[in-house]
Amino acid sequence: MNQSQREHIATVVASVSDNAQHRAVCQHDQAIRDSWQRCVERYGLDPSRMQAAHILPWHELREHREHLEEFRRIARHGLSALYQQIAPAGYVVLLTDAQGVTVDYLGDESAEISLRRAGLFLGAQWSEAWAGTCAVGTALATGKALTVHHNDHFDATHIALSCSAVPLFDPQGQLNAILDISALTSPQPKSGQQLALQLARLHAHQIENAWFEHRHRTDWVLKLSPASPFVEVSPDYLIAFDARGRLIGHNHRAQRMLEQELGIEAASPHGRSSLLGMPIEQLFNTSINSLPDWLASASGRQGTLERVNSGERLYVTAVQPARHPERPVINTSAQLLPAPLAALNGGDPLLQQQLQRAARLLNAPLHVVVQGETGSGKEYFARAFHQSGERSSQPFIALNCAAIPPTLIESVLFGHLPGSFSGAGNKARRGLIQEADGGTLFLDEIGDMPLEMQTRLLRVLAEQEVLPVGASRPVAVNIRVISASHHVLDQLVEQGRFRADLFYRLQGARITLPALRSRSDLDWLIDKMLAGKASLSQAARQCLHQHGWPGNLRELSNALDYAVAMFEGERIESADLPEGIGTTAPVTLAQEGALTEQALPEEAQRLMASLHAARWNHSAVARQMGISRMTLYRRMQRYGIQSPNTLPA
Ligand SMILES: Nc1ncnc2c1ncn2[C@@H]1O[C@H](COP(=O)(O)OP(=O)(O)OP(=O)(O)O)[C@@H](O)[C@H]1O
Numbered sequence: 001m002n003q004s005q006r007e008h009i010a011t012v013v014a015s016v017s018d019n020a021q022h023r024a025v026c027q028h029d030q031a032i033r034d035s036w037q038r039c040v041e042r043y044g045l046d047p048s049r050m051q052a053a054h055i056l057p058w059h060e061l062r063e064h065r066e067h068l069e070e071f072r073r074i075a076r077h078g079l080s081a082l083y084q085q086i087a088p089a090g091y092v093v094l095l096t097d098a099q100g101v102t103v104d105y106l107g108d109e110s111a112e113i114s115l116r117r118a119g120l121f122l123g124a125q126w127s128e129a130w131a132g133t134c135a136v137g138t139a140l141a142t143g144k145a146l147t148v149h150h151n152d153h154f155d156a157t158h159i160a161l162s163c164s165a166v167p168l169f170d171p172q173g174q175l176n177a178i179l180d181i182s183a184l185t186s187p188q189p190k191s192g193q194q195l196a197l198q199l200a201r202l203h204a205h206q207i208e209n210a211w212f213e214h215r216h217r218t219d220w221v222l223k224l225s226p227a228s229p230f231v232e233v234s235p236d237y238l239i240a241f242d243a244r245g246r247l248i249g250h251n252h253r254a255q256r257m258l259e260q261e262l263g264i265e266a267a268s269p270h271g272r273s274s275l276l277g278m279p280i281e282q283l284f285n286t287s288i289n290s291l292p293d294w295l296a297s298a299s300g301r302q303g304t305l306e307r308v309n310s311g312e313r314l315y316v317t318a319v320q321p322a323r324h325p326e327r328p329v330i331n332t333s334a335q336l337l338p339a340p341l342a343a344l345n346g347g348d349p350l351l352q353q354q355l356q357r358a359a360r361l362l363n364a365p366l367h368v369v370v371q372g373e374t375g376s377g378k379e380y381f382a383r384a385f386h387q388s389g390e391r392s393s394q395p396f397i398a399l400n401c402a403a404i405p406p407t408l409i410e411s412v413l414f415g416h417l418p419g420s421f422s423g424a425g426n427k428a429r430r431g432l433i434q435e436a437d438g439g440t441l442f443l444d445e446i447g448d449m450p451l452e453m454q455t456r457l458l459r460v461l462a463e464q465e466v467l468p469v470g471a472s473r474p475v476a477v478n479i480r481v482i483s484a485s486h487h488v489l490d491q492l493v494e495q496g497r498f499r500a501d502l503f504y505r506l507q508g509a510r511i512t513l514p515a516l517r518s519r520s521d522l523d524w525l526i527d528k529m530l531a532g533k534a535s536l537s538q539a540a541r542q543c544l545h546q547h548g549w550p551g552n553l554r555e556l557s558n559a560l561d562y563a564v565a566m567f568e569g570e571r572i573e574s575a576d577l578p579e580g581i582g583t584t585a586p587v588t589l590a591q592e593g594a595l596t597e598q599a600l601p602e603e604a605q606r607l608m609a610s611l612h613a614a615r616w617n618h619s620a621v622a623r624q625m626g627i628s629r630m631t632l633y634r635r636m637q638r639y640g641i642q643s644p645n646t647l648p649a
Pocket of ligand 1: 344555
């Protein structure tokens with residue numbers, strides 16, 4: 001303990017004891033002195049017992065994070081924008097939940113050790129009961145934004161820190177989280193932190209509004225401001241109404257404004273707002289039926305409203321409920337997709353672009369390459385593409401080139417005459433190319449096709465005829481080939497493993513399917529796959545959102561089938577999901593940056609992550625990814641990944 005810590009302890013002891021003389025001269029704000037008092041009287045803390053910052057173990061932190069998962073996702077953009085502004089001045093950003101646990105964090109990785117020791121880190125517990133007076137804890141206890149600077153802290157451990165915290169409220173008025181910015185070192189006068197506090201307030205308001213708009217995207221929302229130019233870009237007040245015109249949500253500023261207007265006592269930060277359920281007519285001189293007049297349209301229509309008691313005028317626009325919340329409208333001007341292609345997408349914009357390109361290619365005389373990670377739905381796409389075009393009444397034939405031995409692939413594809421080779425039997429066999437005549441031949445894993453077969457396939461495509469093994473006369477065929485590979489075919493060409501001339505003929509057009517983890521329509525996919533089979537608890541849904549889905553749609557489909565088989569209650573719960581799903585550590589922003597810098601290919605990184613999460617249980621990982629154990633071993637071998645169990649001691 002150093003000298004300044006000793007002096008600080010003496011000050012706190014004197015202040016909280018019945019020392020009237022000391023209280024008169026104490027320089028600290030009333031909010032700080034009240035908090036010191038709470039620390040002693042309510043939480044039984046002893047100022048002379050310094051305690052190091054408390055960081056929760058990962059499994060406990062995970063539970064806190066899960067509860068706030070959806071909110072964290074929405075808040076992230078705001079956190080990163082704030083961090084970019086304050087990082088150069090040595091601040092970190094913390095987002096805590098309503099228990100004071102840091103569930104998201106952005107800070108300087110190079111200072112990780114000292115930040116962690118000071119508790120400016122993921123998992124740090126900053127409630128008053130644990131840490132004494134501190135910005136997060138005191139903002140939680142009072143529901144008010146404040147700066148806790150140096151000696152304002154109760155525990156002398158923290159007196160080097162300067163922290164500013166702002167409560168974030170949910171649309172029902174309850175304190176949901178705390179946004180905090182903190183610095184390990186800062187100049188002495190507390191007044192220097194005014195700007196930091198204002199910046200945190202500004203970003204907290206933006207995060208709160210983003211959360212509000214997300215939660216109320218299916219309701220009528222009024223955006224209000226005393227100044228006309230700000231209504232659209234940065235409204236002060238947001239209020240949501242149901243179809244009958246009853247208030248069902250507000251941002252914090254709107255809550256305080258309406259409470260004042262109606263002369264209602266400000267609600268406690270941890271209770272629900274007493275404004276909920278009030279009819280719009282009781283608040284403004286309008287009715288729910290007038291809202292369409294203020295629809296924020298291309299012409300930017302705005303109206304004015306008067307508060308019902310004070311008569312004060314506010315500028316207003318109204319946002320009408322989204323029509324299909326579970327299936328976002330993508331681009332109304334976009335070309336309509338044929339039903340089989342449209343059925344592949346629940347609103348992901350990247351996928352939509354690819355599907356629209358595909359729709360234009362439907363009847364073009366081109367072969368198509370589909371690229372995408374394993375299980376991303378390449379065959380599903382190929383079938384939908386076939387069903388959407390003019391060949392739809394003709395056969396769709398699929399062959400996985402990696403699944404049949406190279407010695408058989410020739411006769412399977414090209415067919416053979418009786419006795420044309422040993423093992424050919426005494427019956428002729430039509431090859432798949434002939435089976436697909438008039439329709440589509442889907443060649444999966446074409447990158448694994450042996451070079452000699454590539455030469456023969458090229459001849460079929462060039463001459464539009466096939467010569468079965470042992471035959472002397474070719475048979476005319478008209479096929480469209482859709483090929484798929486999880487290899488990047490261009491690279492195979494460069495390495496001499498794939499014929500360039502075949503590659504260019506096959507790749508008349510290339511469609512790339514996004515990985516599941518980057519798709520924005522996960523909820524839609526889940527609901528589609530579960531339709532009529534089971535419903536899902538919110539916690540289980542969160543687990544699915546947290547998972548990285550290295551096996552993409554196949555892994556998702558397998559996971560849901562597993563959960564449907566396991567669940568016994570009313571809904572699928574997290575415990576019904578397969579091992580490893582939702583238990584993989586969610587990637588933090590800092591980690592995300594680190595991952596992209598690693599040299600390993602993306603697929604290898606995901607494979608490693610899954611193996612780690614499943615503690616190197618190969619069967620579990622293969623099941624999760626929807627592939628066989630042999631395929632898993634092949635992939636591990638390809639990237640030089642060795643299980644720790646097989647490493648030499
Ligand atoms: N659009 C979809 N809707 C529902 N389930 C789908 C969809 N696409 C794929 N799936 C699921 O994922 C599984 C794998 O799909 P598909 O075989 O099309 O993927 P792939 O990319 O061709 O896989 P691979 O790379 O292993 O060949 C399907 O069996 C199905 O369970």
